[in-house]
Amino acid sequence: MNFIIKIGRYFIESLQQLGQVIFFIAEIFLKFIRNGVKINEVTKQIFAQGVQSIGIIALTSLATGMVLAIQSVVILSRFGAKEYIAQLVSLSLVRELSPVLGSIIFAGKAGSKMAAEISSMKVSEQLLATRAMGVDPEEYFILPRIVACTLVLPILIVISEILGVFGGYVIGVWEANVPHAIYLHKTIVAIRLVDFIGGLIKTLFFALIISVICCFEGYQAKGGSIGVGEYTTKAVALCCMYVISFNFILTKVILTFWG
Amino acid sequence: MIRVIGLKKSFNSHLVLNGIDLEVEKNQIVSIIGESGSGKSVFLKLIMGFLQPDEGKIFINGTDINSLDERKLLQIRKNIGYLFQESALFDFMTVYDNLAFPLRENTDLSEFDIKKRIKDSLSRVELHDVENKTPEELSGGMKKRIGIARAIIMEPKIFLCDEPTAGLDPNKSLSIMRLISDLARSLKSASIIVSHDVSNVLRFSDIIALLYNGKLITKGTKEEIFKTNQKEAREFLMLDS
Ligand SMILES: Nc1ncnc2c1ncn2[C@@H]1O[C@H](COP(=O)(O)OP(=O)(O)OP(=O)(O)O)[C@@H](O)[C@H]1O
Ligand SMILES: [Mg+2]
Numbered sequence: 001m002n003f004i005i006k007i008g009r010y011f012i013e014s015l016q017q018l019g020q021v022i023f024f025i026a027e028i029f030l031k032f033i034r035n036g037v038k039i040n041e042v043t044k045q046i047f048a049q050g051v052q053s054i055g056i057i058a059l060t061s062l063a064t065g066m067v068l069a070i071q072s073v074v075i076l077s078r079f080g081a082k083e084y085i086a087q088l089v090s091l092s093l094v095r096e097l098s099p100v101l102g103s104i105i106f107a108g109k110a111g112s113k114m115a116a117e118i119s120s121m122k123v124s125e126q127l128l129a130t131r132a133m134g135v136d137p138e139e140y141f142i143l144p145r146i147v148a149c150t151l152v153l154p155i156l157i158v159i160s161e162i163l164g165v166f167g168g169y170v171i172g173v174w175e176a177n178v179p180h181a182i183y184l185h186k187t188i189v190a191i192r193l194v195d196f197i198g199g200l201i202k203t204l205f206f207a208l209i210i211s212v213i214c215c216f217e218g219y220q221a222k223g224g225s226i227g228v229g230e231y232t233t234k235a236v237a238l239c240c241m242y243v244i245s246f247n248f249i250l251t252k253v254i255l256t257f258w259g
Numbered sequence: 260m261i262r263v264i265g266l267k268k269s270f271n272s273h274l275v276l277n278g279i280d281l282e283v284e285k286n287q288i289v290s291i292i293g294e295s296g297s298g299k300s301v302f303l304k305l306i307m308g309f310l311q312p313d314e315g316k317i318f319i320n321g322t323d324i325n326s327l328d329e330r331k332l333l334q335i336r337k338n339i340g341y342l343f344q345e346s347a348l349f350d351f352m353t354v355y356d357n358l359a360f361p362l363r364e365n366t367d368l369s370e371f372d373i374k375k376r377i378k379d380s381l382s383r384v385e386l387h388d389v390e391n392k393t394p395e396e397l398s399g400g401m402k403k404r405i406g407i408a409r410a411i412i413m414e415p416k417i418f419l420c421d422e423p424t425a426g427l428d429p430n431k432s433l434s435i436m437r438l439i440s441d442l443a444r445s446l447k448s449a450s451i452i453v454s455h456d457v458s459n460v461l462r463f464s465d466i467i468a469l470l471y472n473g474k475l476i477t478k479g480t481k482e483e484i485f486k487t488n489q490k491e492a493r494e495f496l497m498l499d500s
Contacts, residue, residue, distance in 0.1 A: 117351070120350075124347060124350070125347040128347065133337070133365070
Protein backbone atom coordinates (compact mmCIF):
# COMPACT_ATOMS: atom_id res chain seq x y z
CA MET A 1 0.00 0.00 0.00
CA ASN A 2 2.75 2.34 1.07
CA PHE A 3 4.59 1.48 -2.08
CA ILE A 4 1.63 2.45 -4.25
CA ILE A 5 1.24 5.75 -2.44
CA LYS A 6 4.92 6.45 -2.99
CA ILE A 7 4.67 5.71 -6.68
CA GLY A 8 1.56 7.86 -6.92
CA ARG A 9 3.26 10.74 -5.19
CA TYR A 10 6.32 10.40 -7.37
CA PHE A 11 4.09 10.42 -10.44
CA ILE A 12 2.28 13.57 -9.31
CA GLU A 13 5.54 15.31 -8.46
CA SER A 14 6.92 14.43 -11.86
CA LEU A 15 3.85 15.87 -13.53
CA GLN A 16 4.20 19.05 -11.49
CA GLN A 17 7.85 19.32 -12.51
CA LEU A 18 6.91 18.82 -16.13
CA GLY A 19 4.32 21.57 -15.84
CA GLN A 20 6.88 23.91 -14.33
CA VAL A 21 9.38 23.15 -17.07
CA ILE A 22 6.80 23.79 -19.77
CA PHE A 23 5.85 27.06 -18.10
CA PHE A 24 9.53 28.00 -17.86
CA ILE A 25 10.11 27.28 -21.55
CA ALA A 26 6.99 29.21 -22.55
CA GLU A 27 8.01 32.20 -20.46
CA ILE A 28 11.55 32.27 -21.83
CA PHE A 29 10.26 31.85 -25.37
CA LEU A 30 7.81 34.74 -24.96
CA LYS A 31 10.59 36.96 -23.68
CA PHE A 32 12.71 35.96 -26.65
CA ILE A 33 9.91 36.88 -29.04
CA ARG A 34 9.10 40.13 -27.27
CA ASN A 35 12.53 41.52 -26.47
CA GLY A 36 15.01 39.50 -28.51
CA VAL A 37 18.23 38.48 -26.87
CA LYS A 38 21.30 40.32 -25.61
CA ILE A 39 23.84 39.70 -28.36
CA ASN A 40 26.75 40.64 -26.10
CA GLU A 41 25.85 38.02 -23.57
CA VAL A 42 25.25 35.40 -26.24
CA THR A 43 28.71 36.01 -27.69
CA LYS A 44 30.30 35.70 -24.26
CA GLN A 45 28.44 32.46 -23.67
CA ILE A 46 29.30 31.02 -27.07
CA PHE A 47 32.98 31.48 -26.32
CA ALA A 48 32.66 30.25 -22.76
CA GLN A 49 30.72 27.12 -23.66
CA GLY A 50 32.62 26.42 -26.87
CA VAL A 51 36.14 26.90 -25.56
CA GLN A 52 35.29 24.96 -22.45
CA SER A 53 34.18 21.79 -24.16
CA ILE A 54 35.97 21.70 -27.50
CA GLY A 55 39.10 20.01 -26.16
CA ILE A 56 37.35 17.18 -24.41
CA ILE A 57 34.88 16.68 -27.25
CA ALA A 58 37.72 16.58 -29.78
CA LEU A 59 39.62 14.01 -27.78
CA THR A 60 36.66 11.73 -27.19
CA SER A 61 35.55 11.97 -30.82
CA LEU A 62 38.96 10.99 -32.07
CA ALA A 63 39.06 8.05 -29.67
CA THR A 64 35.52 6.99 -30.54
CA GLY A 65 36.28 7.03 -34.26
CA MET A 66 39.39 4.95 -33.70
CA VAL A 67 37.71 2.40 -31.45
CA LEU A 68 34.83 2.11 -33.85
CA ALA A 69 37.25 1.44 -36.70
CA ILE A 70 39.23 -1.13 -34.72
CA GLN A 71 36.06 -3.01 -33.79
CA SER A 72 34.71 -2.76 -37.32
CA VAL A 73 37.88 -4.23 -38.76
CA VAL A 74 37.53 -7.26 -36.50
CA ILE A 75 33.80 -7.74 -37.02
CA LEU A 76 33.64 -6.98 -40.73
CA SER A 77 36.64 -9.27 -41.38
CA ARG A 78 34.61 -12.17 -40.00
CA PHE A 79 32.10 -11.67 -42.77
CA GLY A 80 34.68 -10.77 -45.36
CA ALA A 81 33.29 -7.27 -45.59
CA LYS A 82 36.33 -5.32 -44.49
CA GLU A 83 35.95 -2.82 -47.33
CA TYR A 84 32.83 -1.41 -45.67
CA ILE A 85 34.74 -0.05 -42.69
CA ALA A 86 34.73 3.53 -44.00
CA GLN A 87 30.96 3.54 -44.46
CA LEU A 88 30.29 1.90 -41.12
CA VAL A 89 32.51 4.27 -39.16
CA SER A 90 31.39 7.49 -40.81
CA LEU A 91 27.68 6.71 -40.81
CA SER A 92 27.69 5.56 -37.19
CA LEU A 93 29.47 8.74 -36.19
CA VAL A 94 27.39 11.19 -38.16
CA ARG A 95 24.02 9.60 -37.47
CA GLU A 96 24.40 8.59 -33.86
CA LEU A 97 27.63 8.63 -31.96
CA SER A 98 28.83 12.18 -32.41
CA PRO A 99 25.50 13.85 -31.68
CA VAL A 100 24.72 11.68 -28.67
CA LEU A 101 28.14 11.25 -27.11
CA GLY A 102 29.15 14.81 -27.89
CA SER A 103 25.98 16.17 -26.33
CA ILE A 104 26.43 14.09 -23.21
CA ILE A 105 30.00 15.26 -22.83
CA PHE A 106 28.87 18.82 -23.45
CA ALA A 107 26.25 18.40 -20.74
CA GLY A 108 28.92 17.21 -18.33
CA LYS A 109 31.20 20.10 -19.09
CA ALA A 110 29.34 23.23 -20.22
CA GLY A 111 25.93 22.12 -18.95
CA SER A 112 27.16 21.47 -15.44
CA LYS A 113 28.88 24.85 -15.46
CA MET A 114 25.64 26.49 -16.56
CA ALA A 115 23.68 24.77 -13.79
CA ALA A 116 26.33 25.55 -11.19
CA GLU A 117 26.54 29.21 -12.16
CA ILE A 118 22.80 29.76 -12.15
CA SER A 119 22.21 27.80 -8.96
CA SER A 120 24.98 29.54 -7.06
CA MET A 121 23.55 32.87 -8.17
CA LYS A 122 20.18 31.69 -6.99
CA VAL A 123 21.22 30.57 -3.51
CA SER A 124 23.41 33.62 -2.88
CA GLU A 125 20.53 35.90 -3.92
CA GLN A 126 22.41 37.28 -6.92
CA LEU A 127 19.39 36.54 -9.10
CA LEU A 128 17.25 38.43 -6.61
CA ALA A 129 19.76 41.27 -6.68
CA THR A 130 19.44 41.35 -10.46
CA ARG A 131 15.70 41.79 -10.11
CA ALA A 132 16.27 44.38 -7.39
CA MET A 133 18.19 46.43 -9.94
CA GLY A 134 15.31 46.27 -12.38
CA VAL A 135 16.87 43.68 -14.66
CA ASP A 136 15.16 40.44 -15.57
CA PRO A 137 17.54 37.56 -14.77
CA GLU A 138 15.77 35.30 -17.26
CA GLU A 139 16.54 37.74 -20.03
CA TYR A 140 20.02 38.53 -18.84
CA PHE A 141 21.37 35.19 -17.67
CA ILE A 142 19.12 32.38 -18.90
CA LEU A 143 18.09 33.28 -22.43
CA PRO A 144 21.63 34.05 -23.69
CA ARG A 145 22.83 30.71 -22.33
CA ILE A 146 20.08 28.81 -24.13
CA VAL A 147 20.60 30.66 -27.40
CA ALA A 148 24.38 30.26 -27.20
CA CYS A 149 24.02 26.57 -26.50
CA THR A 150 21.81 25.95 -29.53
CA LEU A 151 24.33 27.79 -31.69
CA VAL A 152 27.50 26.31 -30.33
CA LEU A 153 26.61 22.66 -29.82
CA PRO A 154 25.90 21.91 -33.52
CA ILE A 155 29.25 23.45 -34.42
CA LEU A 156 30.99 21.32 -31.82
CA ILE A 157 29.22 18.23 -33.11
CA VAL A 158 30.31 18.90 -36.69
CA ILE A 159 33.88 19.23 -35.46
CA SER A 160 33.39 16.03 -33.51
CA GLU A 161 32.15 14.23 -36.63
CA ILE A 162 35.15 15.37 -38.65
CA LEU A 163 37.59 14.28 -35.96
CA GLY A 164 35.79 10.99 -35.44
CA VAL A 165 35.94 10.23 -39.15
CA PHE A 166 39.61 11.18 -39.09
CA GLY A 167 40.19 8.76 -36.21
CA GLY A 168 38.51 6.01 -38.21
CA TYR A 169 40.57 6.93 -41.25
CA VAL A 170 43.82 6.66 -39.30
CA ILE A 171 42.95 3.13 -38.16
CA GLY A 172 41.48 2.17 -41.52
CA VAL A 173 44.58 3.22 -43.42
CA TRP A 174 47.27 2.13 -41.00
CA GLU A 175 45.73 -0.91 -39.35
CA ALA A 176 43.43 -2.30 -41.98
CA ASN A 177 45.57 -1.20 -44.90
CA VAL A 178 42.75 0.41 -46.83
CA PRO A 179 44.31 2.78 -49.41
CA HIS A 180 43.72 6.27 -48.15
CA ALA A 181 42.17 7.66 -51.33
CA ILE A 182 39.64 4.83 -51.34
CA TYR A 183 38.85 5.35 -47.65
CA LEU A 184 38.19 9.04 -48.20
CA HIS A 185 36.16 8.45 -51.33
CA LYS A 186 34.00 5.85 -49.61
CA THR A 187 33.43 8.12 -46.65
CA ILE A 188 32.33 11.02 -48.81
CA VAL A 189 30.04 8.90 -50.93
CA ALA A 190 28.58 7.14 -47.88
CA ILE A 191 27.38 10.21 -46.01
CA ARG A 192 24.19 11.51 -47.55
CA LEU A 193 22.58 14.81 -46.73
CA VAL A 194 19.87 13.09 -44.70
CA ASP A 195 22.47 11.48 -42.44
CA PHE A 196 24.22 14.74 -41.79
CA ILE A 197 21.11 16.91 -41.41
CA GLY A 198 19.33 14.28 -39.36
CA GLY A 199 22.22 14.25 -36.92
CA LEU A 200 22.18 18.03 -36.73
CA ILE A 201 18.44 18.20 -36.11
CA LYS A 202 18.89 15.84 -33.22
CA THR A 203 21.79 17.92 -31.95
CA LEU A 204 19.65 21.04 -32.01
CA PHE A 205 17.07 19.31 -29.83
CA PHE A 206 19.77 18.06 -27.49
CA ALA A 207 21.14 21.59 -27.17
CA LEU A 208 17.71 22.83 -26.15
CA ILE A 209 17.21 19.95 -23.75
CA ILE A 210 20.59 20.48 -22.10
CA SER A 211 20.42 24.24 -21.76
CA VAL A 212 16.82 24.30 -20.59
CA ILE A 213 17.35 21.55 -18.02
CA CYS A 214 20.55 23.08 -16.67
CA CYS A 215 19.09 26.57 -16.43
CA PHE A 216 15.81 25.33 -15.01
CA GLU A 217 17.43 23.22 -12.31
CA GLY A 218 19.80 26.06 -11.47
CA TYR A 219 16.84 28.38 -11.19
CA GLN A 220 15.09 25.99 -8.80
CA ALA A 221 18.12 25.55 -6.55
CA LYS A 222 17.87 26.17 -2.84
CA GLY A 223 19.70 25.16 0.28
CA GLY A 224 23.02 26.99 0.16
CA SER A 225 26.21 25.57 -1.31
CA ILE A 226 25.02 22.00 -0.74
CA GLY A 227 22.00 22.83 -2.85
CA VAL A 228 24.26 24.05 -5.65
CA GLY A 229 25.94 20.64 -5.74
CA GLU A 230 22.67 18.76 -5.58
CA TYR A 231 20.92 20.66 -8.31
CA THR A 232 23.96 20.64 -10.58
CA THR A 233 24.32 16.87 -10.28
CA LYS A 234 20.63 16.42 -10.84
CA ALA A 235 20.75 18.64 -13.92
CA VAL A 236 23.56 16.66 -15.54
CA ALA A 237 21.92 13.32 -14.72
CA LEU A 238 18.65 14.52 -16.23
CA CYS A 239 20.46 15.78 -19.34
CA CYS A 240 22.03 12.37 -19.95
CA MET A 241 18.73 10.63 -19.41
CA TYR A 242 16.74 12.92 -21.65
CA VAL A 243 19.36 13.11 -24.41
CA ILE A 244 19.44 9.33 -24.64
CA SER A 245 15.66 8.89 -24.45
CA PHE A 246 14.89 11.68 -26.86
CA ASN A 247 17.52 10.30 -29.19
CA PHE A 248 15.36 7.22 -29.60
CA ILE A 249 12.20 9.22 -30.23
CA LEU A 250 13.85 11.70 -32.60
CA THR A 251 15.61 8.97 -34.54
CA LYS A 252 12.35 7.14 -34.98
CA VAL A 253 10.58 10.30 -36.13
CA ILE A 254 13.33 11.34 -38.53
CA LEU A 255 13.55 7.86 -40.04
CA THR A 256 9.79 7.69 -40.43
CA PHE A 257 9.53 10.94 -42.31
CA TRP A 258 12.86 10.91 -44.05
CA GLY A 259 14.31 7.44 -44.23
CA MET B 260 6.39 57.23 -0.40
CA ILE B 261 6.05 53.79 1.14
CA ARG B 262 2.79 52.80 2.78
CA VAL B 263 2.15 49.36 4.20
CA ILE B 264 -1.31 48.42 5.45
CA GLY B 265 -2.27 45.30 7.38
CA LEU B 266 0.47 43.19 5.90
CA LYS B 267 0.29 39.48 6.66
CA LYS B 268 2.56 36.72 5.46
CA SER B 269 2.97 33.12 6.46
CA PHE B 270 5.00 30.24 5.10
CA ASN B 271 3.07 27.00 5.15
CA SER B 272 1.49 27.24 8.58
CA HIS B 273 4.22 29.42 10.06
CA LEU B 274 2.86 32.93 10.55
CA VAL B 275 5.73 35.39 10.10
CA LEU B 276 4.06 38.78 9.72
CA ASN B 277 0.71 39.29 11.35
CA GLY B 278 -0.61 42.69 10.37
CA ILE B 279 2.05 45.34 9.79
CA ASP B 280 1.20 49.00 9.25
CA LEU B 281 3.96 51.40 8.38
CA GLU B 282 4.46 54.65 6.55
CA VAL B 283 7.75 56.10 5.39
CA GLU B 284 8.01 59.60 4.00
CA LYS B 285 10.57 61.18 1.74
CA ASN B 286 13.77 62.10 3.57
CA GLN B 287 12.88 59.89 6.51
CA ILE B 288 14.80 56.97 7.97
CA VAL B 289 12.66 54.32 9.58
CA SER B 290 14.33 51.41 11.31
CA ILE B 291 12.78 48.11 12.17
CA ILE B 292 14.48 46.13 14.84
CA GLY B 293 13.70 42.60 15.79
CA GLU B 294 15.42 39.42 16.72
CA SER B 295 16.77 36.91 14.27
CA GLY B 296 13.98 35.11 12.45
CA SER B 297 11.34 37.68 13.33
CA GLY B 298 10.64 38.34 9.65
CA LYS B 299 12.66 41.48 8.88
CA SER B 300 14.06 40.23 5.61
CA VAL B 301 10.65 38.87 4.64
CA PHE B 302 9.19 42.32 5.24
CA LEU B 303 11.68 44.00 2.90
CA LYS B 304 11.20 41.28 0.27
CA LEU B 305 7.47 41.92 0.37
CA ILE B 306 8.08 45.61 -0.26
CA MET B 307 10.30 44.70 -3.23
CA GLY B 308 7.58 42.47 -4.61
CA PHE B 309 9.82 39.40 -4.34
CA LEU B 310 7.19 37.77 -2.17
CA GLN B 311 3.41 38.04 -2.31
CA PRO B 312 1.58 38.98 0.90
CA ASP B 313 -1.28 36.82 2.13
CA GLU B 314 -3.21 39.89 3.18
CA GLY B 315 -2.68 43.64 3.23
CA LYS B 316 -1.43 46.18 0.74
CA ILE B 317 1.84 47.84 -0.12
CA PHE B 318 1.85 51.20 -1.86
CA ILE B 319 4.96 52.71 -3.39
CA ASN B 320 4.38 56.28 -4.54
CA GLY B 321 0.68 55.51 -4.43
CA THR B 322 0.92 52.41 -6.62
CA ASP B 323 -0.35 49.15 -5.20
CA ILE B 324 2.60 46.96 -6.08
CA ASN B 325 0.77 43.68 -5.67
CA SER B 326 -1.43 44.54 -8.61
CA LEU B 327 1.63 44.76 -10.86
CA ASP B 328 3.23 42.02 -12.91
CA GLU B 329 6.95 41.35 -12.78
CA ARG B 330 7.62 43.56 -15.81
CA LYS B 331 6.12 46.61 -14.13
CA LEU B 332 7.76 45.71 -10.84
CA LEU B 333 11.15 45.77 -12.55
CA GLN B 334 10.46 49.37 -13.56
CA ILE B 335 9.47 50.30 -10.00
CA ARG B 336 12.57 48.61 -8.58
CA LYS B 337 14.84 50.81 -10.68
CA ASN B 338 13.99 53.58 -8.22
CA ILE B 339 14.71 51.46 -5.18
CA GLY B 340 18.15 50.84 -3.75
CA TYR B 341 18.31 47.53 -1.95
CA LEU B 342 21.17 46.46 0.26
CA PHE B 343 21.10 42.69 0.65
CA GLN B 344 21.88 41.04 3.96
CA GLU B 345 24.70 39.05 2.33
CA SER B 346 25.56 41.81 -0.17
CA ALA B 347 24.66 39.53 -3.13
CA LEU B 348 27.32 41.02 -5.38
CA PHE B 349 27.94 39.22 -8.68
CA ASP B 350 30.91 37.09 -7.75
CA PHE B 351 32.03 36.55 -11.36
CA MET B 352 32.34 40.28 -12.02
CA THR B 353 34.84 42.83 -10.80
CA VAL B 354 33.72 45.53 -8.42
CA TYR B 355 33.71 47.93 -11.34
CA ASP B 356 31.40 45.77 -13.43
CA ASN B 357 29.17 45.15 -10.43
CA LEU B 358 28.67 48.88 -10.02
CA ALA B 359 28.38 49.45 -13.75
CA PHE B 360 25.70 46.79 -14.13
CA PRO B 361 22.63 48.85 -13.15
CA LEU B 362 23.94 51.86 -15.07
CA ARG B 363 24.61 49.89 -18.24
CA GLU B 364 21.26 48.13 -18.11
CA ASN B 365 19.05 50.98 -16.98
CA THR B 366 20.57 54.18 -18.37
CA ASP B 367 22.01 55.54 -21.58
CA LEU B 368 25.14 56.85 -19.90
CA SER B 369 28.36 56.58 -21.90
CA GLU B 370 31.13 54.37 -20.55
CA PHE B 371 32.99 57.58 -19.70
CA ASP B 372 30.14 58.87 -17.54
CA ILE B 373 29.68 55.46 -15.98
CA LYS B 374 33.31 55.48 -14.98
CA LYS B 375 32.92 58.88 -13.39
CA ARG B 376 29.79 57.82 -11.56
CA ILE B 377 31.51 54.69 -10.21
CA LYS B 378 34.54 56.63 -9.05
CA ASP B 379 32.26 59.08 -7.36
CA SER B 380 30.16 56.49 -5.57
CA LEU B 381 33.23 54.53 -4.49
CA SER B 382 34.63 57.63 -2.89
CA ARG B 383 31.29 58.21 -1.21
CA VAL B 384 31.58 54.83 0.46
CA GLU B 385 35.22 55.61 1.19
CA LEU B 386 36.82 52.87 -0.86
CA HIS B 387 39.69 53.30 -3.29
CA ASP B 388 41.58 51.07 -5.70
CA VAL B 389 39.09 48.23 -5.54
CA GLU B 390 37.64 48.56 -9.04
CA ASN B 391 39.49 45.58 -10.43
CA LYS B 392 39.06 43.29 -7.48
CA THR B 393 36.40 40.57 -7.41
CA PRO B 394 34.04 40.39 -4.42
CA GLU B 395 35.89 37.28 -3.25
CA GLU B 396 38.95 39.41 -2.56
CA LEU B 397 37.09 41.84 -0.31
CA SER B 398 36.41 41.72 3.43
CA GLY B 399 32.86 41.57 4.75
CA GLY B 400 32.85 45.26 5.58
CA MET B 401 34.16 46.19 2.14
CA LYS B 402 31.50 44.03 0.49
CA LYS B 403 28.87 45.87 2.50
CA ARG B 404 30.25 49.16 1.25
CA ILE B 405 30.23 47.96 -2.35
CA GLY B 406 26.69 46.74 -1.79
CA ILE B 407 25.75 50.20 -0.55
CA ALA B 408 27.52 51.84 -3.48
CA ARG B 409 25.59 49.60 -5.88
CA ALA B 410 22.31 50.31 -4.11
CA ILE B 411 22.71 54.07 -4.36
CA ILE B 412 24.38 54.33 -7.75
CA MET B 413 21.03 54.97 -9.45
CA GLU B 414 20.30 57.64 -6.83
CA PRO B 415 17.13 55.89 -5.70
CA LYS B 416 14.22 57.63 -4.09
CA ILE B 417 13.73 54.62 -1.84
CA PHE B 418 16.51 52.93 0.05
CA LEU B 419 16.07 49.58 1.79
CA CYS B 420 18.83 48.11 3.92
CA ASP B 421 18.78 44.58 5.25
CA GLU B 422 21.06 44.20 8.27
CA PRO B 423 23.72 46.67 7.17
CA THR B 424 25.86 46.02 10.22
CA ALA B 425 25.48 42.28 10.75
CA GLY B 426 28.83 40.58 11.16
CA LEU B 427 30.85 43.76 11.54
CA ASP B 428 32.80 44.96 14.55
CA PRO B 429 31.36 47.89 16.55
CA ASN B 430 33.59 50.49 14.93
CA LYS B 431 32.78 49.34 11.41
CA SER B 432 29.10 49.09 12.30
CA LEU B 433 29.10 52.67 13.44
CA SER B 434 30.83 53.94 10.32
CA ILE B 435 28.55 51.92 8.00
CA MET B 436 25.45 53.23 9.74
CA ARG B 437 26.75 56.76 9.58
CA LEU B 438 27.48 56.28 5.89
CA ILE B 439 23.99 54.93 5.20
CA SER B 440 22.32 57.74 7.06
CA ASP B 441 24.46 60.38 5.32
CA LEU B 442 23.68 58.90 1.92
CA ALA B 443 20.00 58.57 2.68
CA ARG B 444 19.89 62.20 3.81
CA SER B 445 21.77 63.44 0.77
CA LEU B 446 19.47 61.52 -1.58
CA LYS B 447 16.44 62.65 0.44
CA SER B 448 15.18 59.12 0.02
CA ALA B 449 12.59 57.25 2.01
CA SER B 450 14.66 54.67 3.84
CA ILE B 451 13.93 51.53 5.78
CA ILE B 452 16.71 49.88 7.71
CA VAL B 453 16.11 46.52 9.33
CA SER B 454 18.60 45.48 11.93
CA HIS B 455 19.13 44.01 15.35
CA ASP B 456 21.87 46.48 16.12
CA VAL B 457 19.89 48.53 18.64
CA SER B 458 22.40 51.18 19.60
CA ASN B 459 23.24 52.25 16.06
CA VAL B 460 19.65 52.19 14.96
CA LEU B 461 18.59 54.43 17.83
CA ARG B 462 21.32 56.84 16.91
CA PHE B 463 20.61 57.29 13.22
CA SER B 464 16.88 56.80 12.67
CA ASP B 465 13.95 59.16 12.72
CA ILE B 466 11.45 56.47 13.57
CA ILE B 467 12.14 53.16 15.22
CA ALA B 468 9.77 50.22 15.27
CA LEU B 469 10.10 46.91 17.03
CA LEU B 470 8.98 43.78 15.24
CA TYR B 471 7.84 41.12 17.66
CA ASN B 472 5.64 38.10 17.06
CA GLY B 473 4.72 39.34 13.63
CA LYS B 474 3.65 42.80 14.73
CA LEU B 475 5.24 46.19 15.17
CA ILE B 476 4.64 46.45 18.90
CA THR B 477 6.25 49.84 19.46
CA LYS B 478 6.82 52.61 17.00
CA GLY B 479 8.04 56.15 17.42
CA THR B 480 10.97 58.52 17.72
CA LYS B 481 13.89 57.70 19.94
CA GLU B 482 12.39 59.70 22.80
CA GLU B 483 9.01 58.03 22.44
CA ILE B 484 10.62 54.61 22.30
CA PHE B 485 12.49 55.22 25.53
CA LYS B 486 9.20 56.02 27.27
CA THR B 487 7.42 52.88 26.12
CA ASN B 488 6.03 50.65 28.83
CA GLN B 489 5.65 47.62 26.59
CA LYS B 490 7.45 44.86 28.48
CA GLU B 491 8.91 43.03 25.44
CA ALA B 492 10.14 46.28 23.94
CA ARG B 493 11.88 47.38 27.13
CA GLU B 494 13.50 43.94 27.35
CA PHE B 495 14.70 43.87 23.76
CA LEU B 496 16.06 47.40 23.93
CA MET B 497 17.55 46.65 27.35
CA LEU B 498 16.10 49.88 28.69
CA ASP B 499 15.98 48.68 32.26
CA SER B 500 19.52 47.38 32.60
N1 LIG C 1 11.15 31.58 1.37
C1 LIG C 1 10.82 31.14 2.60
N2 LIG C 1 10.16 29.97 2.76
C2 LIG C 1 9.81 29.52 3.97
N3 LIG C 1 10.07 30.17 5.11
C3 LIG C 1 10.71 31.34 5.04
C4 LIG C 1 11.13 31.89 3.77
N4 LIG C 1 11.74 33.06 4.00
C5 LIG C 1 11.72 33.23 5.34
N5 LIG C 1 11.11 32.22 5.97
C6 LIG C 1 10.88 32.10 7.42
O1 LIG C 1 10.39 33.33 7.88
C7 LIG C 1 10.96 33.64 9.11
C8 LIG C 1 11.54 35.03 9.08
O2 LIG C 1 12.67 35.02 8.24
P1 LIG C 1 13.55 36.32 7.96
O3 LIG C 1 14.62 35.93 7.04
O4 LIG C 1 12.67 37.42 7.55
O5 LIG C 1 14.13 36.64 9.39
P2 LIG C 1 15.03 37.90 9.79
O6 LIG C 1 14.25 38.69 10.76
O7 LIG C 1 15.51 38.58 8.60
O8 LIG C 1 16.21 37.19 10.55
P3 LIG C 1 17.79 37.54 10.51
O9 LIG C 1 17.98 38.64 11.47
O10 LIG C 1 18.42 36.26 10.97
O11 LIG C 1 18.13 37.88 9.10
C9 LIG C 1 11.93 32.55 9.46
O12 LIG C 1 11.36 31.69 10.39
C10 LIG C 1 12.16 31.84 8.15
O13 LIG C 1 12.34 30.48 8.39
MG1 LIG D 1 17.25 38.80 7.61
